[in-house]
Amino acid sequence: DSGVTQTPKHLITATGQRVTLRCSPRSGDLSVYWYQQSLDQGLQFLIQYYNGEERAKGNILERFSAQQFPDLHSELNLSSLELGDSALYFCASSVGPGGASGGYTFGSGTRLTVV
């Protein structure tokens, strides 16, 4: 167990629907990162939150949004889902705004299947 908890582990939903993925960071970590992993694109950075504030944005679609709550857990909202959104979604956490000092700890991911 890495200490980063992601729920649910699996999610199957229909096109056009909206889902919410949840991440609880490792105790003491203030940063949360969201990554999308697909077979052909590898691990793509979506967005980072640090202590409740958005810190960096990657290739996140406008249909996707995220937030980090006061208790530091984060949610990734995916709406108007398309077949191409099917992927593994990982959350990672780090102590500071960057992970170079203590590293980045990944959760086990949420496998999203859009049918």
Next chain:
Amino acid sequence: QQQVKQSPQSLIVQKGGISIINCAYENTAFDYFPWYQQFPGKGPALLIAIRPDVSEKKEGRFTISFNKSAKQFSLHIMDSQPGDSATYFCAATGYGGSQGNLIFGKGTKLSVKP
């Protein structure tokens, strides 16, 4: 565009052999280069990392070699074991780690044959 290019895409090695995975980067501001190991159904786990002020770092059977002038770094797995079979990702980030997000290579699927 910030990129990290990783090769090969897949690698088959005999037990006891040396596995070598290479990565190249473009952004000279990158200053932290970790390698992650991922087993099926699991999240990536930090294996070993290096900063550009050293040319090599070794932890057990795993060694990172770093060539700053060539903007390349590589992972060597000595005495490869079947349990090492996994997907390996190189990554990079910059600005003393304060930039935040990691930029990943596309991964190398390693199979170690008994």
